[in-house]
Amino acid sequence: xxxxxxxxxxxxxxxxxxxxxxxxxxxxxxxxxxxxxxxxxxxxxxxxxxxxxxxxxxxxxxxxxxxxxxxxxxxxxxxxx
Numbered sequence: 176x177x178x179x180x181x182x183x184x185x186x187x188x189x190x191x192x193x194x195x196x197x198x199x200x201x202x203x204x205x206x207x208x209x210x211x212x213x214x215x216x217x218x219x220x221x222x223x224x225x226x227x228x229x230x231x232x233x234x235x236x237x238x239x240x241x242x243x244x245x246x247x248x249x250x251x252x253x254x255x256x
Contacts, residue, residue, distance in 0.1 A: 214245070216254060219248075
């Protein structure tokens with residue numbers, strides 16, 4: 176779990192534009208909390224119908240592409256992004 180956190184955090188740090196403030200720096204504990212919030216939100220709805228779910232990429236690999244994908248229910252989509 177720790178290696179996933181590090182990879183996701185590295186991806187978040189390299190894409191600060193997602194937060195709407197260019198050049199904003201985050202401390203490691205803030206990034207870890209953001210990751211926990213994202214995971215908690217994605218797990219807040221149980222899966223009863225897979226058609227109601229989407230997925231999105233998280234993190235980034237050094238050679239390109241996401242490190243993982245995370246599933247989320249459409250009802251939390253506005254909060255998720």
